Amino acid sequence: MKWLGTLKPRLLIFLMVLGPGIITSFADNDAGGVATYSVAASQFGYGMLTTLIPITIVLLITQEIGARIAVVTGKGLGDLIREHYGIRISLLIFGLLFFVNFGVILQNLGGLKEALQSFNFSVGTFLPLIIIFLFVFITRASYAKVEKFFLFLILFYVAYLFSAILAKPDWGLVLKSLFVPARTVTFDYVYTSIAVLGTTVTAWGQFFINSYVKDKKLTIDRLHYNQAEIYIGSLLTNVFSLFMMVAVTATLFNNGITITGAADAALAIKPFAGELASLLFGTGLLVAGFIGLAIVPLATAYAFSEFFGVSGSLNETFGKSRTFYVLFIMQILLGLVFILSPNITLFNITLYADYLNGIFLPIILFFLYRFANNKELMGEHVNNQLQNALLIGAGVIITGAALIGALGNIL
Amino acid sequence: MFYFSQLQGKKIVSEKGNSMGVLHDLIFLAAEGAPVVTKLVVKRFSKIRMYSIQDVVSMSHFVVVKHEPQRVELADNELFVDQNLLNKQIIDVLGSKIVRVNDVAIQNNASNYYIAGVDIGLRGIFRWLGMEPLLNPFYMFFGVAHKPHLLPWESIQPLELSQGQVKLKSKQDKLNAIRPEELADYLERTTIKNVHSIIDSLSKKTAARVVGDLHINYQQALLRRLSPERAAEILELVQTDEAVDIMSTMSRQQKESILALVSAQKRKHIEELLRLSHTSIGKLIYPHVLTASYDDTVGTAIEKVKKNVVEAAFAHYVYICNEHEELIGVINLYDLFMHEPRTPLGEIMEPDVVVINPKTSKEMVIQKMLRYKMYALPVISEHHKILGVVTFDDVTKEILEKL
Structure with missing residues (x-):
């Protein structure tokens, strides 16, 4: 009964802490994520579902470590790298981050463009409008309001649940496929699994969770709530990835139709699951693209202000955090130029962004490992052996993945 | 004047021409007055040694030291340039904002080397890459001042220094001179432990104002860390409506143990507001009329x-x-x-x-x-x-x- 008595304050604290974990993990399923998951499911069907549990574990462990570092030290990953490795390394890492993130921004702009096209909206009109709205909103609104808006947007991911139901899948088989791997594991299958992992666990996600937790000003006595929130976020994201893959498998894979992108998937499932399912899938893509377009440039802008000591917080006005906000919008505008020019194909961009991320991520995990095990920084909150084992495991898998990916590309 | 970036990694040789390693770091005295450089840290085959600056014969292309210099140890009130100052966030006291140290300027007069200030500008960054001259054409083109952006030592406050054993006497004055909002802003970027130690070093009145300006999460975490006596002292000084906000997520037990130590009048006000805090404007009521x-x-x-x-x-x-x-x-x-x-x-x-x-x-x-x-x-x-x-x-x- 005593537990019941403290339930209300606990719930209250949880709601105060709510945000970073859920928003970051859902943003991992951005437009690029939706595309990768859709293509993977259209090629391998339920066989791809086996990857979800390991992905959830990797995401959960890396995000938790990042957030814990931010809560304990009050610093973002950029701050820490600068303070421990100096200017030269900082410049290098920021340059890479900027480059990799720019690829991801292009993916999201591309996703938005495709989604708009699938609804027959004019890209030339709506895309700039979305960007203007985004900029005004991000610069004007406080942290709390931006966060609420993202949490609201995330509700739209439920669209995937409904499109999965409308696709009338064999739920028994879905459940079984989660745990039992496919009978024949081909090189292509491994390769695609890696792409799926690479789209979910990202370098920018690691930077973003740190900065965002820091900007929320969470303190150490809320650490457990924060951890719980991150676990829930990672879990939920992958539940929705499951629905996404189920919707595609039950319609396209089972009918032998392959696709090359997410908007394709939205259109292609129409004959099998109906108009509504198609509409929902498209809506999901639109929201995913929007969230990605907001979060990824924010991650770069946060990192820049940490690395180079300029003011950067969602709580600050445009005047006080000018560099932060200008950098945010410049990336998007630069991306817009690329996306609207007709000579660039999106497919190549998606691939390049995924590879770069795959190569970059192990470096970030290395820093994560160093900081999370630094007793001076973390005190009693250093990694335990299980966390270290899982982190190293994730690093090895991702590095291996990146190498195999590069190899596959050469061969 | 020269910069730490130009010095770090330089070869150290003795008067007889023996290689001693490379310059790794400098140590300076961070007490009152000018921060005088006292020691050098030399790295050789990944071993760290410290020598007194008195043994340095010259500093130019190489650093030349006396033959077989005495090894020395870190003393009280001494800090490292690289480890404690470079790349860290500091408060620019005059500009009242938080900046990052890109480089450290070192000045020498007849008898001493001392820290003249810190470079927080773009030049500081480019200097580390050996590309500082590249900036000149740009600055000329845009017609802006091309001096390094230096902050003199007197107008900066490296707060994380207080984590060490250094107790600066002048620190107090500098800290008290910073606007409480700025200080609060800075404190939110460090660990709660550091916040705790800084708050402890402030005068009661400044402390209360800084606590009042902290983010609510920090206020709550801080109050939970402080002893009930100190918490009560601070609550006594912050405005009553803020005190109520801070206490809103404490357990009944915590609240009672702190309230027991607050003066009767303040307690009455706080309790009244705590009761009212469920109503729509309850939390905003300011009881001193x-x-x-x-x-x-x-x-x-x-x-x-x-x-x-x-x-x-x-x-x-x-x-x-x-x-x-x-x-x-x-x-x-x-x-x-x-x-x-x-x-x-x-x-x-x-x-x-x-x-x-x-x-x-x-x-x-x-x-x-x-x-x-x-x-x-x-x-x-x-x-x-x-x-x-x-x-x-x-x-x-x-x-x-x-x-």
Whole structure:
């Protein structure tokens, strides 16, 4: 009964802490994520579902470590790298981050463009409008309001649940496929699994969770709530990835139709699951693209202000955090130029962004490992052996993945 | 003058030409006065050694030291340039903002080397890459000043230094000179442990103001870390409505143990507000109001205003109560000063008081303030007793945050 008595304050604290974990993990399923998951499911069907549990574990462990570092030290990953490795390394890492993130921004702009096209909206009109709205909103609104808006947007991911139901899948088989791997594991299958992992666990996600937790000003006595929130976020994201893959498998894979992108998937499932399912899938893509377009440039802008000591917080006005906000919008505008020019194909961009991320991520995990095990920084909150084992495991898998990916590309 | 970036990694040789390793770091005295460089840290085959600056013969292309110099140890009040200052965030006291140290400038006079200041500009970054000259054409092109962006040592405050064993005497003054909002802003970027130690080193009054400006999460975490005695001390000094906010997520037990140590009057106010904090404007009620009786004179009221101007931050109005402590009128400061000191308040008070109760919505409060052009409105209980005031800035702040 005593537990019941403290339930209300606990719930209250949880709601105060709510945000970073859920928003970051859902943003991992951005437009690029939706595309990768859709293509993977259209090629391998339920066989791809086996990857979800390991992905959830990797995401959960890396995000938790990042957030814990931010809560304990009050610093973002950029701050820490600068303070421990100096200017030269900082410049290098920021340059890479900027480059990799720019690829991801292009993916999201591309996703938005495709989604708009699938609804027959004019890209030339709506895309700039979305960007203007985004900029005004991000610069004007406080942290709390931006966060609420993202949490609201995330509700739209439920669209995937409904499109999965409308696709009338064999739920028994879905459940079984989660745990039992496919009978024949081909090189292509491994390769695609890696792409799926690479789209979910990202370098920018690691930077973003740190900065965002820091900007929320969470303190150490809320650490457990924060951890719980991150676990829930990672879990939920992958539940929705499951629905996404189920919707595609039950319609396209089972009918032998392959696709090359997410908007394709939205259109292609129409004959099998109906108009509504198609509409929902498209809506999901639109929201995913929007969230990605907001979060990824924010991650770069946060990192820049940490690395180079300029003011950067969602709580600050445009005047006080000018560099932060200008950098945010410049990336998007630069991306817009690329996306609207007709000579660039999106497919190549998606691939390049995924590879770069795959190569970059192990470096970030290395820093994560160093900081999370630094007793001076973390005190009693250093990694335990299980966390270290899982982190190293994730690093090895991702590095291996990146190498195999590069190899596959050469061969 | 030269820079640490030009020095780090330089070869160290002895007078007889033996290689001693490379320069890894410098040590300086961070007490009062100019920060004098006292030692060098030399790295050789990944071994770290420290030598006294007295043994340095010259510093140019190489650093030349005496033959077989004595090894020395770190002393009190000494800090490392690379480890404790470079790349760290510091407060620019004059500019009142937080910046990152890109490079450290070192000056030498006849007898000493000392830290002249820190470079926080773009040049500092480019210097590390050996590309500083590349900047010149750009600066010329845009016609902007191309001097390094240097902050003198006197106007910076590296807060993380306080984590070490260094106790700076001048630190206190510098810290107290920084605007509390800025200091709070900085503290939010360090660990709660550091916040704790800084708050401890401040005067009680500054501490309370800084705590008042901290983010609510930090306030709560901090108060939980402090001993109930110290927590009570701080709560005593922050405004009552803030104190209530800070305590809102504490367990009943914690609240009681802290409240037991707070002065009776403050406790009464806090408890009252805690009770009211569930209502819509409850949290905004500020309990310190100036009250007077209707047969008091203007003169005594003015005296009262003068005496309480600090405590009752909103001394714009004096509220008049009858013997049953019921609110019967209000006088604004302007009217007070326009009348003869001997006039009884009852004669000049405005008997038609615009009031609100704890259940009035914030929107209604704002509307009333705007309609009647009032900076603060008195809150009354159902028995017509005055509970406190709600001020314009508190309500607008609250509403702004919801936008």
